[in-house]
Amino acid sequence: MAYFVPGDNFENAGGKAEEIVWKRVKEAFNARNVLGYSKYPFYKSMGGKRREPDIILLDQNEGLVVFEVKGYTINQIEKIEPNNWYLRDCYEKTVNPINQVNDYVYSIISAKFEVEGNLRGKVKGRGLVVLPYISCKEWEDKGFAEITTNWPIIFKDDLTKQRLLYLLLNMDLLKIGQSLTREEFILAQSILGHEGVHVEDEDSFLPEGTKGRVLNDLKTQMLQIDLQQEGIGKSIAPGPQRIRGIAGSGKTLLLCQKAAYMHLKYPEWKIVYTFYTRSLYDIVTRTIDMYLKAFSNGEVCYDPNSNLQVMHAWGGKHKPGLYSSVANENFIKPLTVEDCKKEFKGFVSMGTQINYISKILLENLNGNLKRIYDVILIDEGQDLIAPPEQLYKGQHSFYFMAYHSLKQHDVEGKKIRRLVWAYDELQNLDNNIIPSWKEIIGDDEVLGKGAVYKGGIKKSEVMKKCYRVPHEILPIAHALGMGWFRKDGMLTGYTRKDQWEDIGYKVEGDFRKDNSEIILTRNREDSINLLSDIYNGSVIEFEQFNSNND
Template sequence: LIERTNTIITGSNLTQEQWKLLQAVISGTPVFRTKRSTSPYQGEVKQPQQTRASVLAQVRQRLSEFDIEQEHIAKSIPSGPQRIRGIAGSGKTVMLCQKAAHMHLKHPEWDIALVFFSRSLYHPIINQLDKWLRRFSSGEVRYDTQNLKLRVLHAWGAKRQPGLYSTLCQAAGVKRLTVRDTERKRPNEALAEVCFYLLQDTLLPQLYNAILIDEGQDLIVDNPLKFEGKQPFYWMAYQALRPVDLAQPEQRRLIWGYDEAQSLESLNIPNASELFGEELGHLVTGQYAGGIRKSETMHRCYRTPGAILTAAHGIGMGLLRRGGMLTGITRTQDWEAIGYEVTGCFVPGQQITLRRPKENSPNRVPELWEGAVLEFIAYRSRQEELTALADSIFYNLRYDGLKPSREILVIVLGLGLDAMGLETTVAEFLMSQGIDIYIPSAVDCNILQIDKDNRDPNKFWCEGGVTVSRIHRAKGNEAEMVYVVGLDQVAKDESNLQLRNQLFVALTRAKGWVKLSGVGSYGLYEEMWQVMQSGDTFTFTFRYPPQREISVTEAGEMRSRYESGGRNFQNADLAGAQLAGADLRNANLIGAILRGADLKKARLDGAKLAIADLSGADLSHASLRKAKLVGANLQEARLQGADLSWAKLGNADLRGAVLVGATLVGAKLSGADLGGVDLTGASLEKADLSEVN
């Protein structure tokens, strides 16, 4: 419509600055920033030439970066499930709140739930949702807890605060179970257990038109806890949704955002086959009408400075680890999808170079701050470590002008009782030095022991106090200055992926600076220093596949699913996919869209490709022995040197295809359209060419 509309008024071209301003306004960015309040600790002390507060003031004066791709994701409404993978700090929570607000304003009659796992996210999510409702409605609509059409729900729910699970129990007329009713101790596993029982015993009512899940990796459990091969919480949410189209009951608006690098419990990755079982593994492959992608990847990190993010990826995956990487991405296209440039191939013994361009980490703190944004110091004792911590926080408060709450965050690393003990030790020491502290869930500052009958599980910050938190409560929160204490807790068991992920999460809470510390001497410390010295570029030798491989692109995920036993890719949209050399023998690709795909030297023997769209695909030297290609579209496909022995190509459209040197021994081509096909040097012995066009 816009393209067809005649010009009403001819204007002059916008300047670069005007264009940026227009983009920012369209995206909902405030044009003018409010002045930042000062720290009450500053007083009349003479300020150093550069302070962290002065840097933050400069950062906040600049309009936020406009990301057209992020705008598209936030303001599009899919007609079925959608998966949103975003690296830490890419704006997943903001985007999901924008999407929920947009849905509600466009379809006020819909029942929508925005769901998350950590209760410390209640306040930030409600604030974000309210902000975008007001902005998108010009101030006419706010978030209203009494409006049940749009609900912010904790995954589980408590006595006085409903969650998705408790809401479904109430609607189904069954008793809501609590943690005390479960055998599992880990919160995510206990939740999965009660969801399992609900699914097993109850036919769930379809209450919602859309459910959006933030921090989706937190709701994943290991295989023994699955319900009929599906993730219990996700399958419960899926069952609670009304189908978008009754003719396609599997299409339901379950939208989940996640980053598997932030998984602190289960290391399973929340792709469709993991959540809904292999039979529905294709649900988020391809596009909906209007070009809305079923799977999105957000690769730009707005929160965390580039040097900190790359260090977090490097140490989290063990890229420079002496024994080789522990977890991570092993395909070039997948690294590119999260914002890195790759030199080299992921073949054992080959050298790989990864580089993250500045445009994919637009945080301005590193260019304004004269020092390092990431520091690491190893101390001889915990006393030394905590003394240095207190001194640094005093400096932040008195000279840097940072506020204690929301601008400074202390995160302690470790598992179980070790982490709990360190949290208390850190908080107690800071209090002894005259620094007010806050431990999440306490009702006020400076409370070390939280009374289970007098607590606020939704609370993460306390005005006037520096929050000291273990990693699980810190997830989803952020601060300008982050202190990460106790790296030795990770170093003692450096091959533990959950502990590495803790470190990744802790580092990526920072909006400006990180000071990392530990005690003693460990091999991990040397690795950490090497990672920091590498800056935005890592060079390492790829040795062997890691303990846990991560796939980002649809092609990469397809390969991973196949390698783990998955075969159902029916109707998958893989147009343009990079699948050269892929092993997809006996895969079900009926009706799949592989238009323009790179399938050079792929192994597709016995694959079911009936009515698949392979037009323009490169299948040169691919093996398609006994493949079923009945009715397939192979127009302009490149099949030179391909082996199609005994393949079934009845009624296939091969117009313009190149079959130079192809092997078609015993192939059934009855009814196929061979108009303009180049069969130079092809072997057609025993082939059925009856009724070909």
């Protein structure tokens, strides 16, 4: 099966050329067992800048293939020597793309595959330079063909499905290897996707059957790459993006991965990762640090003084939060927990409080906020939803504040903002309504129509797979929490087939008919935590008590 991960929407310098090649590569390799990336996050320092390979493929039979795309016209190349290309009318005067792509091949294989005993010496490697704006004839007429005989260069007229695949398969290998078995290919995909960074060192001396050994085996079992997560975590949408799904589906990991990827690619961007639960501070900073190191081959770690900021949604006395930072930037004194206690005179949720203070801020400024940030990523978004009385202009006040604190940027002639928000479905049983896009970002017409942005990145993602909770336990938890078998009817929960399917259930029956029997079955493929397969003990235990004293 072929799966391709678009890193961005090709809006940057050189993006048009890369988009042409990306489309042709996908066409050529679509029928093969391959995992492909545009702008794969493996950053190397070159000439004082951090750069990533334009396109890479991991093919089960052909190993690693790296494409370096150069959008030059023939008139921009003045002269070619074995170790240098001399350019005119370009921001670089000399380049060496052959060495550049070869360096990526050797570095990725060395850093990713050679350190894994089961793959050492097995993964093949090739590097190609692609010139989508130059034909073979133009190259020959300029006299370059004599110098570059047998160089791994692909020209404009080579970018057809059959010819591109033929040329690649017949080019010399930089790294000798072999075709990978199914198990080796799965392992190589997981390593390329940085899945291994999630797992701490295993203790191989733990006895078989013990809970410690089962935990290690469970971690190893879940290492197999999740292709949907790859597509979400290693892509940068040009505008707003919603990530919703069942609790335990890995949304926090994805947002941390996105934050690290964006920071390495655009270190000048001001990026905020914000959340509801204060205890997430350490988890988020450690996870972002882990991804920064993985993506940069150890060159970059998390720096709290950098442009990537981890902030609580509100903030505190000693740590700024998103709300308090926005208030201070707009010369408004932030409200505190004590202010909310005086207002509500009793307990209310923090979600209500933070929307209350956000609404006050917006009213004081008539909704006109200073544009401070380039990207805001909101985790635990389900806990930051406003009650009706705390909406601002029909929108959830905290989200309105976040969205309007973002800088606008040009995408195809439109002004657009990058807000990414993730939330758990059915996490709050008293509120299972999914907020509409209008309630989050308003009537923003810049998004256009359709479910995807240019380049193939989805505007909304639904994550069905649950990693945290074992297959047998999740339906029981939902049944107890929602009162599925309550005599007077279910207390709360979804009442549409598509809603249950979105969180990984198979539905039999019709919700539209009164007193209709509904059968919900948890899809096995959407429950990755298969504890019962590797643990001999009981996964579920029931105890009955006849009285409170028992």
